[in-house]
Amino acid sequence: MPSPFKKIDSSDLVFFKSVLPDHVFTNEEQLQRCASDQTEDLNYVPEVVLQPDTVTEVSAIMKYCNGKNIPVTPRGAGTGLSGGALAVYSGVVLDMRRFNKILKLDKRNFQVTTEPGVITQELQEHVLAEGLFYPPDPASKGSCFIGGNVAENSGGPRAVKYGVVKDYVLNIEMVLPYGNVIWTGANVLKNATGYNLTQLIVGSEGTLGIITKIVLRLIPAVKHDLLLLVPFRSAVEACAAVNAIFLAGYIPSALEFMERDALLWSMHYVQATGISLPEDIQAHLLIEVDGNNKEQLYADIESISAIMQQYDTGEILFADSHEQKQMLWNLRRKVGEAVKSNSIYKEEDTVVPRAELPELLRIIKEIGKEYGFRSVCYGHAGDGNLHVNIVKGDMSDEDWNGKLPLGIRKLFKEVVRLGGTISGEHGIGLVQKEYMDIAFDTVQTQLMKQIKQVFDPNGILNPGKIFP
Amino acid sequence: MPSPFKKIDSSDLVFFKSVLPDHVFTNEEQLQRCASDQTEDLNYVPEVVLQPDTVTEVSAIMKYCNGKNIPVTPRGAGTGLSGGALAVYSGVVLDMRRFNKILKLDKRNFQVTTEPGVITQELQEHVLAEGLFYPPDPASKGSCFIGGNVAENSGGPRAVKYGVVKDYVLNIEMVLPYGNVIWTGANVLKNATGYNLTQLIVGSEGTLGIITKIVLRLIPAVKHDLLLLVPFRSAVEACAAVNAIFLAGYIPSALEFMERDALLWSMHYVQATGISLPEDIQAHLLIEVDGNNKEQLYADIESISAIMQQYDTGEILFADSHEQKQMLWNLRRKVGEAVKSNSIYKEEDTVVPRAELPELLRIIKEIGKEYGFRSVCYGHAGDGNLHVNIVKGDMSDEDWNGKLPLGIRKLFKEVVRLGGTISGEHGIGLVQKEYMDIAFDTVQTQLMKQIKQVFDPNGILNPGKIFP
DSSP: OOOSSOOOOHHHHHHHHHHOTTOEEOSHHHHHHTTOOSSTTOOOOOSEEEOOOSHHHHHHHHHHHHHHTOOEEEESSSOOSSSTTOOTTOSEEEEGGGOOOEEEEEGGGTEEEEOTTSBHHHHHHHHHTTTEEOOOOOTTTTTOBHHHHHHHTOOOTTHHHHOOGGGTEEEEEEEOTTSOEEEOSOSSSOOOSSSOHHHHHTTSTTSSOEEEEEEEEOEEOOOEEEEEEEEESOHHHHHHHHHHHHHTTOOOSEEEEEEHHHHHHHHHHTTOOSOOOOTTOOEEEEEEEEESOHHHHHHHHHHHHHHHTTSOBOOOEEEOSHHHHHHHHHHHHTHHHHHHHHSOEEEEEEEOOGGGHHHHHHHHHHHHHHHTOEEEEEEEGGGTEEEEEEEOTTOOHHIIIIIHHHHHHHHHHHHHHTTOBSBSSSOOTTTTGGGHHHHSOHHHHHHHHHHHHHHOTTOOBSTTSSOO | OOOSSOOOOHHHHHHHHHHOTTOEEOSHHHHHHTTOOSSTTOOOOOSEEEOOOSHHHHHHHHHHHHHHTOOEEEESSSOOSSSTTOOTTOSEEEEGGGOOOEEEEEGGGTEEEEOTTSBHHHHHHHHHTTTEEOOOOOTTTTTOBHHHHHHHTOOOTTHHHHOOGGGTEEEEEEEOTTSOEEEOSOSSSOOOSSSOHHHHHTTSTTSSOEEEEEEEEOEEOOOEEEEEEEEESOHHHHHHHHHHHHHTTOOOSEEEEEEHHHHHHHHHHHTOOSOOOOTTOOEEEEEEEEESOHHHHHHHHHHHHHHHTTSOBOOOEEEOSHHHHHHHHHHHHTHHHHHHHHSOEEEEEEEOOGGGHHHHHHHHHHHHHHHTOEEEEEEEGGGTEEEEEEEOTTOOHHIIIIIHHHHHHHHHHHHHHTTOBSBSSSOOTTTTGGGHHHHOOHHHHHHHHHHHHHHOTTOOBSTTSSOO
16 A cells, blocks of 8 residues: 655654664664464564663654654554554554563552563552552463553453453543643542543554553452363254353353364464364353452352252363363463464454353354355353454365455344454454444544544554544 | 523523423512522522423433523522532522432342432432442431432531542433433443543533433442440541541441530530430540441441540440431431531531541641631531531631631641642532632633533523633
């Protein structure tokens, strides 16, 4: 596409080097590293990679680029699944990896202030050492950055009980295109002071400003958890069983669904032993409960187990040792990578009201038949968030590029009809933007575009994302 | 002030009557009813009160008023504490009381869709009858509307464990000034699809659109609760004790603070018997725990009680009967009315990180001495939200209008210095807008004003609110 932006020239590089003497990169290795993320097989090569580590540097870069009409794409760890960190108009990738400090753990107030380039799991472990808990745990928690999590409003298995990233962000320091640095709110648990800029920034995918500090609320660490793996002979019935747990009054700390192939491929991928997958099993639920009262937990998991046995299930696996639990969680977390290693694929991030899951799964398979694609479904069934991995397999390139998008469009329309929407936790980014018209009409889209313009009048911030 | 808006004339009334034949009011009684809310002794008389009960009617009214430059102030039950529902430029009050239907209780999905004019407590009881729980419970829950709660992002005692209104709103149907009707999101528990318009509308105080439907998430009803009333000989120590509970790993379902006068005045106001207030007691904490495991609750409340006894406390009152609990909660809920019945007053809605409460209380009293005002403090200590009721008593009008605002300004500056902000749950509305510059600088304010302009280019929606 013809770029509406200025190409970077030697004078721009001179300026960047004046701000960041040792952290301006134009070598092939760095450009290529920042050319892709975990989304399909996309590749967009930036012109330069900048690695600032102070707010002042970010401010100077933004002001300069805004004045020169140079596009800036912020980048976290590159684990995104919607292409949000890709510089589709080239220009600058603002690589935030050096913003990697946990600035303050305020144990008295159950708050942590962190820079965006901290790995989520490291942040979790850091606060846990002080008896505190930051629950959101995307599958990529071992490598993703907290800043990317905030930008995409990530979820993960524990969202079903503890909520998603947005439920933990109290305040954000960000740099606007003109170089101004603002805080979006205050470090408080409740706030009725002006518009909620904080929640506007969470999930805005780097299109409104550059996040430089994040204040998160924390909760007391939870002492115990127990895990069940429940095999079902019918995948649709597994989805139906999800809701029975909630209707009985239980809120598990995780409630994950995996179709047979998801588990099977993951088992191969991680070379799992010690788990069997009988031929008649079509899907699994992975159910975790947590709390501080161990007896209560055992009673709860027994009740949940009894509810499950009202369905056509195989032998339920109960895990209470650390090793067993790790093994099962690892299988679940690796499904995405396993599918990726198997075939070219597209991952859709559908989300519906929880009770509509069985209907959603039925529709996915029906549309798959109609449009000739195979899908492997898994995800956070407890919040109605089903990842649909469409595998290319032996589909022709023509069908993959031409026919499949029509099938996805049909699927998303059904999702919206069920009260759901097109992304639960991955964001719209690049790969879902052509479907945004299904979720939002022109009035809503126009409001969002105008909000974008308020923050970024010249449109230099992560251009080409979210909006069709 | 000279109004930038058109006065309503007979042709406007003809139009309004064509839309709402029986619900256009210009009689003194209706105009006066809508001229005030629960904020101090303010009085702003509108020109006309309209009571639509369909989205189509709201749309027609908005489109007309927007075209004619007539200001529209939406009104719920008029229980607000920041003057948000007052028509400061006169014009139309859009009285939403006929939007009083609970449209759908989706028990399968733990969701309820309601119109905004439903009384919050009635909504709570309606969902509770089906075993579901909508936690946010402002003190005015018996008379306030859920729409007003959403507009102000209300809190209440249970916010400390369950969060505020924003944590329960999934989706909002609203009418924009040009008459367009939009939904802000989807009926899902997680959503990473475009900007979070839903959270932008929650707490926007009727300045961005007219809320016509609200989808709330619900949680399973909780079976048991227990209550403690803990008297302290030092009010600052009571504030310090709050944090000790959290540091020990407990999250009460309510943790309320009342200064001696707050409780005393409320006792007189409700003519409470069966509770004594020894002379050496300076403050109380009201502590509730809830859950489904009764034994665990008794164990928790005993532990909390033991933590409290490390401070200089009086005799702790333990309430487990329905009557006792009702009596104590009634005392707490009536504090606001009791103070109001005692004297002209101003209520500030300060909020700080929880552990800063003792310092906040100390500062309030110090500034009170300096500026010559007496204050009665109470509120939701568990989330650091302290209501500061400044009683006029025998303060001169000159000091009340001239000196006091300087004292409040100093207080708010201290609040912000402590990491807090100027409103936790009441909103900015009319009475706090002159202090907004303390919470936000010109860049932040400008962003908010421009967002306002995106939604309401002609500025007809609830003008004169939030922004100085």
